[in-house]
Amino acid sequence: MLEVNNLRKTYGALVAVEGISLQLGPGDIFGFIGPNGAGKTSTIKMISTLLRPTSGTATIDGIDVVRYPREVRSLIGYMPDAFGVYDDIKVWEYLDFFAAAYRQSRTERTETVDRVLELTDLTEKRDTFVQGLSRGMQQRLCLAKCLVHDPKVLLLDEPASGLDPRARIAIKELIARLGGMGKTIIVSSHILPELSDFCNRIGIMERSKLLIEGDVETIIRQLQPTRQLLITPLGGVSAAGAIRAALELREDVERATIENGDDGTLRVAFTGGNTEQALLLRALIEDGHQISSFTEAAMDLEDVFMRVTTGRVH
Amino acid sequence: MMMKRKILDSCLAPLRMLWANPVVVRDLRAQMRGTKSYWFQGAYLLLLGILAISGYAQATGQSLADLHRGYGTAGPVSIVEAQGKLEGFYYFIFLTLAALIALIAPALTAGSVIGERQRQSLDLLITTPLTAGELLIGKMLSSIAFLGLLLCLSLPASALCVLLGGATISDVFRIYVLLAVDGIVLAAIGLFFSCASRTSLLALVWTYLTVVAVIYGTGMLYIGFNGGEVIQVSAVSPLVSITALNPFVAVLPPAQMSWTMGMVSVPVWVGTAVVAALLLRLLVTAATYRLGAHGGESGPSLRRQALLLSGLGMFFTVYSILTAVPDNSSRLIGISINAEVTAFGLLAAFLAATPFLPGLFVPVSAEDAPPGASEQNAAGDGALYRLGRAFRPEHAGALPYFHLLTLVLTAAALIAFRVVNGVLPFAASPGVPASPVGLILSATFHISGLGFCFWAISRFAAGVMPGVTQARSLAFGSFVLLCALPILVLSLTSRGYLWHNEPAAMLWLLYPFVNASESRGPVFVSMLLCGLQAFTWGFAFMLAQIRWHRSAAVAAA
Numbered sequence: 001m002l003e004v005n006n007l008r009k010t011y012g013a014l015v016a017v018e019g020i021s022l023q024l025g026p027g028d029i030f031g032f033i034g035p036n037g038a039g040k041t042s043t044i045k046m047i048s049t050l051l052r053p054t055s056g057t058a059t060i061d062g063i064d065v066v067r068y069p070r071e072v073r074s075l076i077g078y079m080p081d082a083f084g085v086y087d088d089i090k091v092w093e094y095l096d097f098f099a100a101a102y103r104q105s106r107t108e109r110t111e112t113v114d115r116v117l118e119l120t121d122l123t124e125k126r127d128t129f130v131q132g133l134s135r136g137m138q139q140r141l142c143l144a145k146c147l148v149h150d151p152k153v154l155l156l157d158e159p160a161s162g163l164d165p166r167a168r169i170a171i172k173e174l175i176a177r178l179g180g181m182g183k184t185i186i187v188s189s190h191i192l193p194e195l196s197d198f199c200n201r202i203g204i205m206e207r208s209k210l211l212i213e214g215d216v217e218t219i220i221r222q223l224q225p226t227r228q229l230l231i232t233p234l235g236g237v238s239a240a241g242a243i244r245a246a247l248e249l250r251e252d253v254e255r256a257t258i259e260n261g262d263d264g265t266l267r268v269a270f271t272g273g274n275t276e277q278a279l280l281l282r283a284l285i286e287d288g289h290q291i292s293s294f295t296e297a298a299m300d301l302e303d304v305f306m307r308v309t310t311g312r313v314h
Numbered sequence: 315m316m317m318k319r320k321i322l323d324s325c326l327a328p329l330r331m332l333w334a335n336p337v338v339v340r341d342l343r344a345q346m347r348g349t350k351s352y353w354f355q356g357a358y359l360l361l362l363g364i365l366a367i368s369g370y371a372q373a374t375g376q377s378l379a380d381l382h383r384g385y386g387t388a389g390p391v392s393i394v395e396a397q398g399k400l401e402g403f404y405y406f407i408f409l410t411l412a413a414l415i416a417l418i419a420p421a422l423t424a425g426s427v428i429g430e431r432q433r434q435s436l437d438l439l440i441t442t443p444l445t446a447g448e449l450l451i452g453k454m455l456s457s458i459a460f461l462g463l464l465l466c467l468s469l470p471a472s473a474l475c476v477l478l479g480g481a482t483i484s485d486v487f488r489i490y491v492l493l494a495v496d497g498i499v500l501a502a503i504g505l506f507f508s509c510a511s512r513t514s515l516l517a518l519v520w521t522y523l524t525v526v527a528v529i530y531g532t533g534m535l536y537i538g539f540n541g542g543e544v545i546q547v548s549a550v551s552p553l554v555s556i557t558a559l560n561p562f563v564a565v566l567p568p569a570q571m572s573w574t575m576g577m578v579s580v581p582v583w584v585g586t587a588v589v590a591a592l593l594l595r596l597l598v599t600a601a602t603y604r605l606g607a608h609g610g611e612s613g614p615s616l617r618r619q620a621l622l623l624s625g626l627g628m629f630f631t632v633y634s635i636l637t638a639v640p641d642n643s644s645r646l647i648g649i650s651i652n653a654e655v656t657a658f659g660l661l662a663a664f665l666a667a668t669p670f671l672p673g674l675f676v677p678v679s680a681e682d683a684p685p686g687a688s689e690q691n692a693a694g695d696g697a698l699y700r701l702g703r704a705f706r707p708e709h710a711g712a713l714p715y716f717h718l719l720t721l722v723l724t725a726a727a728l729i730a731f732r733v734v735n736g737v738l739p740f741a742a743s744p745g746v747p748a749s750p751v752g753l754i755l756s757a758t759f760h761i762s763g764l765g766f767c768f769w770a771i772s773r774f775a776a777g778v779m780p781g782v783t784q785a786r787s788l789a790f791g792s793f794v795l796l797c798a799l800p801i802l803v804l805s806l807t808s809r810g811y812l813w814h815n816e817p818a819a820m821l822w823l824l825y826p827f828v829n830a831s832e833s834r835g836p837v838f839v840s841m842l843l844c845g846l847q848a849f850t851w852g853f854a855f856m857l858a859q860i861r862w863h864r865s866a867a868v869a870a871a
Contacts, residue, residue: 049441070443070445073441076441080437080438083437084433084434088348089340089343089344097340100336
């Protein structure tokens, strides 16, 4: 659906985007994470035909964004990170205007406006003036505007920035629902938890480079080939020392360290799978160790992000 | 069937842009909503009403009621006197209307696109399938609709002139057409700066500066041709069609006349409408070019239009100079100004045509080239000096060849006229040199020399500067320096306004324009000398650019 090949943008000596490549299929929700100034917006703008790439190509449904911008524009819905609304215009008129811009007839437009208002839960606000909407609703209205022509690809630049928690949840649910409808979605954010819930693929960008890209599971597996087990014994550090000695004799344990000096929690790098993990627990209990907690430490996006990035920006 | 439908669709596309443009609907909805628009229209009507009544009282010394009785407080009025007074009232009404158009029209569009940009809603529009042209035409149309409303609202005031006998209905019709056309051109200037500027204040400042320059330039040109010693015997010069782009000129009598070229007689307003249509198209294309996001695609069209307009401008300028003869008796307005003012008017026309040179013909490698053409442009710099490229819309050096061709054709046409009719299309009169053919050739030589010189400067700037903006700045700066610096130096070293009588003034490239009165020898001699000088400058810059190109190639190797 969306294919980006070695996309690059420079402004004089400044490199804004350095050779990005990615491929997304229908229904993919791609989380684009990176600090401010990493080059996310430039990348999204190049894909949405607003910025001409210095080199490289991007195609949507096989259509090149530089050579056929007009054709591409009818396939994408773009929502910028900051956008303004018009004064003295009502919600339905705003959507009607964009539907007309997509060359829909008067009757088509009436249906479209009703459809997107319902999808974005704005039906009640149909006759409200746009400037009177809350920030969260304006954000949803902008998303509604992106949907008037039922695009295959949605490019959403920081869609949840500046929203209160409730509005944030609403927009996240909406994006997840759109992904469920088979649309390819790129969502950028500099805040990780915003994306972790509903993205099935992520890309981490820093200093104009895409550092890592792929589905969440694979990335975590790449960064952390072993499972991380957290074992808390009953009896504090001394009990933990005994468990560690026992663990270090096993082949499927790479290393075991006492992570928490107070309750003696051990972090264990474990190479086995689920079965081996169950056997390990049974062995420890059969050996007479008293264990109050035995869990697998799941690596989240935050850990991935901290592991991959250096914290430097342009 | 499909083919027919396609053809029909492509024919209807421009019309659809007009009647089904979503931008117009949206803008008019927002503009006309609420009471503010009615308040504005009310205030406008009130202002016009007050001006009409006070203007009438001022012009005639009477109130409206007095006229019905045939005399006022000052006693009975003779018909001649009354006619003169009504004429005064007529000018007052229409000049006020012209001033309102000149003030309001540019403001209607100057904030339109920059407003979208600042509101951060422009990107939303660009990512729709609306073309840049549709977007800008939409913006223009919504402003024009408002302008049309203002013109319609002024009808009661101007109807007074018809009612009282100051003008006929056809006069008023012509003036309204001209004012509407002028308003549209001024609005298009606003639209261009709205696309080209970074802030709305800058857009407004640049718009009004340009509007003032246009009104001043066309005003000077008008005075030069109709108030000076050089004037058409039976009809006005074709240049009046250009000067009628000035709303103040549009309401004056010459704008209601016709000009003739050979056997064809063209009403001034028709000529103005054609020039305005070409200018409007150029300005909207230039605005598209500056809008960003693949605006470079309109570059070739912009160059083509600039070539056409500057060629036409040159042709009409030369034609008007050559067909003008001095005739004080048919002077159309009562100001006596010498031929130097006429020459300054011509200079203004020339200067209006030349900014295209540094602005549009600086070759750049990739930045504003249409997709796919960037590589071709990047590689082509060494092969640009080719006559064959004269009519191709590229960053090539087409312009001087184009001018040369136009001017040679002009000269050929005039010579042919002489062969066929036995006389040249201007009479031998005081102030016109004895050898008209010499004058034609020397004027051709001078103007094409200037075109060549400025083109070469542009090419040189493009060669030595890394970016297109710097190149354009350098070219435009050099252009201004060559034209303006000698005036400054000469006026500092001589007795003020008589600087052009100094012998050193002959070294100034534009000297023949101020030498129309032949205070220092025949005009054609100075045209030849300055033309030679311009060609020399041009060749120097051309050689410098070739040298630079070669050394850069050596360095790269």
